[in-house]
Amino acid sequence: MTIAHPHTDRPRLTRRHLLAASAVGLVGIGIAAPASAADDFSPAFRTAREDLRGWDPAAPTETQVANARLIIAVGRAHRIADHGIVSALAAAIVESWLYNRYEITDGTSGGLFQQQTSVGWGTSEQVRDKLLAARAYYGVSDHTPNPGLQDYAPGYLDLSVGDAAQKVQRSAYPDRYQAHAEEATALLMAHGDVAPFHG
Structure with a gap:
Protein backbone atom coordinates (compact mmCIF):
# COMPACT_ATOMS: atom_id res chain seq x y z
CA MET A 1 0.00 0.00 0.00
CA THR A 2 1.36 3.41 -0.94
CA ILE A 3 1.85 5.83 1.92
CA ALA A 4 1.28 9.48 1.11
CA HIS A 5 3.82 11.64 2.87
CA PRO A 6 2.87 14.99 4.36
CA HIS A 7 6.24 16.46 3.39
CA THR A 8 6.01 16.56 -0.40
CA ASP A 9 7.16 20.14 -0.94
CA ARG A 10 9.63 20.63 -3.71
CA PRO A 11 13.23 21.27 -2.60
CA ARG A 12 13.90 24.89 -1.67
CA LEU A 13 15.77 26.66 -4.43
CA THR A 14 18.86 27.83 -2.56
CA ARG A 15 21.80 29.61 -4.12
CA ARG A 16 23.92 26.50 -3.61
CA HIS A 17 21.36 24.36 -5.43
CA LEU A 18 21.19 26.86 -8.28
CA LEU A 19 24.96 26.65 -8.64
CA ALA A 20 24.81 22.87 -8.59
CA ALA A 21 22.01 22.86 -11.15
CA SER A 22 24.00 25.15 -13.40
CA ALA A 23 27.03 22.91 -13.00
CA VAL A 24 25.16 19.92 -14.37
CA GLY A 25 23.98 22.00 -17.29
CA LEU A 26 20.32 21.26 -16.63
CA VAL A 27 18.70 24.54 -15.70
CA GLY A 28 19.11 28.18 -16.46
CA ILE A 29 18.48 30.68 -13.69
CA GLY A 30 16.67 28.02 -11.71
CA ILE A 31 13.86 27.47 -14.21
CA ALA A 32 12.98 23.85 -14.90
CA ALA A 33 12.75 22.64 -18.44
CA PRO A 34 9.17 22.30 -19.66
CA ALA A 35 7.53 18.90 -19.45
CA SER A 36 8.22 16.91 -22.57
CA ALA A 37 5.38 15.34 -24.50
CA ALA A 38 8.05 13.16 -26.13
CA ASP A 39 8.86 11.09 -23.04
CA ASP A 40 8.77 7.52 -24.22
CA PHE A 41 8.63 5.10 -21.32
CA SER A 42 7.73 2.22 -23.62
CA PRO A 43 8.58 -1.40 -22.80
CA ALA A 44 11.48 -1.18 -25.26
CA PHE A 45 12.89 1.85 -23.43
CA ARG A 46 12.33 0.31 -20.02
CA THR A 47 14.29 -2.83 -20.85
CA ALA A 48 16.95 -1.34 -23.14
CA ARG A 49 20.46 -2.67 -22.56
CA GLU A 50 22.73 0.25 -21.66
CA ASP A 51 26.12 -1.16 -20.68
CA LEU A 52 27.72 2.27 -20.65
CA ARG A 53 29.98 3.92 -18.14
CA GLY A 54 30.64 7.33 -16.69
CA TRP A 55 28.82 10.22 -15.13
CA ASP A 56 29.66 13.80 -16.04
CA PRO A 57 27.40 16.08 -13.99
CA ALA A 58 28.14 18.93 -16.38
CA ALA A 59 26.94 16.96 -19.40
CA PRO A 60 24.60 14.05 -18.70
CA THR A 61 23.74 12.06 -21.80
CA GLU A 62 20.25 11.93 -23.29
CA THR A 63 19.92 8.39 -21.98
CA GLN A 64 20.88 9.42 -18.45
CA VAL A 65 18.37 12.28 -18.53
CA ALA A 66 15.63 9.98 -19.84
CA ASN A 67 16.34 7.48 -17.07
CA ALA A 68 16.30 10.23 -14.46
CA ARG A 69 12.94 11.39 -15.79
CA LEU A 70 11.56 7.87 -15.47
CA ILE A 71 12.75 7.60 -11.86
CA ILE A 72 11.11 10.95 -11.09
CA ALA A 73 7.91 10.05 -12.96
CA VAL A 74 7.53 6.79 -11.03
CA GLY A 75 8.12 8.65 -7.78
CA ARG A 76 5.50 11.24 -8.70
CA ALA A 77 3.00 8.48 -9.58
CA HIS A 78 3.37 6.99 -6.10
CA ARG A 79 3.45 10.33 -4.27
CA ILE A 80 7.01 9.86 -3.06
CA ALA A 81 8.42 12.87 -1.24
CA ASP A 82 10.97 14.85 -3.21
CA HIS A 83 13.58 13.90 -0.62
CA GLY A 84 12.95 10.27 -1.51
CA ILE A 85 13.15 10.92 -5.24
CA VAL A 86 16.49 12.67 -4.76
CA SER A 87 17.74 9.64 -2.84
CA ALA A 88 16.70 7.39 -5.73
CA LEU A 89 18.51 9.57 -8.26
CA ALA A 90 21.65 9.66 -6.11
CA ALA A 91 21.53 5.87 -5.74
CA ALA A 92 21.18 5.37 -9.50
CA ILE A 93 24.07 7.74 -10.21
CA VAL A 94 26.30 5.78 -7.85
CA GLU A 95 25.16 2.29 -8.78
CA SER A 96 24.90 2.51 -12.56
CA TRP A 97 25.79 6.02 -13.74
CA LEU A 98 22.05 6.24 -14.56
CA TYR A 99 22.29 3.50 -17.17
CA ASN A 100 20.31 0.26 -17.33
CA ARG A 101 23.28 -2.04 -17.00
CA TYR A 102 23.04 -5.70 -17.96
CA GLU A 103 26.68 -6.49 -17.22
CA ILE A 104 27.18 -8.30 -13.92
CA THR A 105 29.24 -6.01 -11.72
CA ASP A 106 28.54 -7.37 -8.25
CA GLY A 107 27.48 -10.99 -7.96
CA THR A 108 24.04 -11.09 -9.58
CA SER A 109 23.33 -7.37 -9.78
CA GLY A 110 21.92 -5.42 -12.69
CA GLY A 111 19.84 -2.48 -13.81
CA LEU A 112 19.64 1.14 -12.69
CA PHE A 113 20.05 0.34 -8.99
CA GLN A 114 22.26 -2.75 -9.31
CA GLN A 115 19.66 -4.77 -7.46
CA GLN A 116 20.83 -8.32 -6.82
CA THR A 117 18.73 -11.29 -7.83
CA SER A 118 20.55 -13.40 -5.24
CA VAL A 119 19.19 -11.35 -2.35
CA GLY A 120 15.57 -11.20 -3.47
CA TRP A 121 15.22 -8.11 -5.64
CA GLY A 122 13.57 -10.13 -8.40
CA THR A 123 14.50 -12.09 -11.48
CA SER A 124 17.24 -11.02 -13.87
CA GLU A 125 14.56 -9.56 -16.15
CA GLN A 126 12.83 -7.70 -13.32
CA VAL A 127 15.92 -5.95 -11.98
CA ARG A 128 16.71 -4.82 -15.53
CA ASP A 129 13.25 -3.41 -16.12
CA LYS A 130 13.62 0.27 -15.25
CA LEU A 131 10.01 0.63 -14.13
CA LEU A 132 10.12 -2.40 -11.85
CA ALA A 133 13.53 -1.39 -10.49
CA ALA A 134 12.28 2.08 -9.58
CA ARG A 135 9.16 0.66 -7.97
CA ALA A 136 11.31 -1.76 -5.98
CA TYR A 137 13.58 1.05 -4.79
CA TYR A 138 10.58 3.08 -3.67
CA GLY A 139 8.99 0.07 -2.00
CA VAL A 140 5.81 0.13 -4.11
CA SER A 141 6.29 -3.11 -6.02
CA ASP A 142 4.87 -6.55 -5.35
CA HIS A 143 7.58 -8.49 -7.21
CA THR A 144 10.08 -8.35 -4.33
CA PRO A 145 9.73 -8.78 -0.57
CA ASN A 146 12.77 -6.58 0.05
CA PRO A 147 12.04 -3.32 1.87
CA GLY A 148 12.07 -0.15 -0.19
CA LEU A 149 11.98 3.49 0.78
CA GLN A 150 8.29 3.54 1.73
CA ASP A 151 8.96 0.82 4.27
CA TYR A 152 11.04 3.35 6.19
CA ALA A 153 8.45 6.13 6.01
CA PRO A 154 8.14 8.64 7.46
CA GLY A 155 11.49 8.24 9.23
CA TYR A 156 13.61 8.47 6.09
CA LEU A 188 14.94 16.83 -9.84
CA MET A 189 14.79 20.61 -10.15
CA ALA A 190 15.28 20.39 -13.89
CA HIS A 191 12.90 17.51 -14.53
CA GLY A 192 10.46 17.50 -11.62
CA ASP A 193 7.64 18.56 -13.92
CA VAL A 194 7.61 15.20 -15.74
CA ALA A 195 4.17 13.61 -15.76
CA PRO A 196 3.55 10.85 -13.20
CA PHE A 197 4.06 7.41 -14.72
CA HIS A 198 2.34 4.32 -13.37
CA GLY A 199 3.24 2.03 -16.26
Missing part, protein backbone atom coordinates in the same frame (compact mmCIF):
# COMPACT_ATOMS: atom_id res chain seq x y z
CA LEU A 157 12.48 12.09 5.68
CA ASP A 158 14.66 12.97 8.66
CA LEU A 159 17.73 11.27 7.20
CA SER A 160 20.28 12.70 4.81
CA VAL A 161 19.88 11.80 1.15
CA GLY A 162 22.78 9.39 1.49
CA ASP A 163 21.45 7.69 4.59
CA ALA A 164 18.00 7.33 3.01
CA ALA A 165 19.56 5.68 -0.05
CA GLN A 166 21.60 3.38 2.16
CA LYS A 167 18.44 2.20 3.94
CA VAL A 168 17.32 0.68 0.65
CA GLN A 169 20.60 -0.22 -1.02
CA ARG A 170 22.43 -1.62 2.01
CA SER A 171 25.74 -0.98 0.29
CA ALA A 172 29.17 -1.93 1.56
CA TYR A 173 30.13 1.66 0.66
CA PRO A 174 27.39 3.76 2.28
CA ASP A 175 29.17 7.11 2.04
CA ARG A 176 29.04 7.30 -1.75
CA TYR A 177 25.39 8.33 -2.08
CA GLN A 178 25.62 11.61 -0.18
CA ALA A 179 28.45 12.75 -2.46
CA HIS A 180 25.92 12.96 -5.32
CA ALA A 181 23.06 14.55 -3.38
CA GLU A 182 23.42 18.00 -4.94
CA GLU A 183 23.64 16.59 -8.46
CA ALA A 184 20.53 14.50 -7.80
CA THR A 185 18.73 17.57 -6.46
CA ALA A 186 19.67 19.46 -9.61
CA LEU A 187 18.20 16.68 -11.75
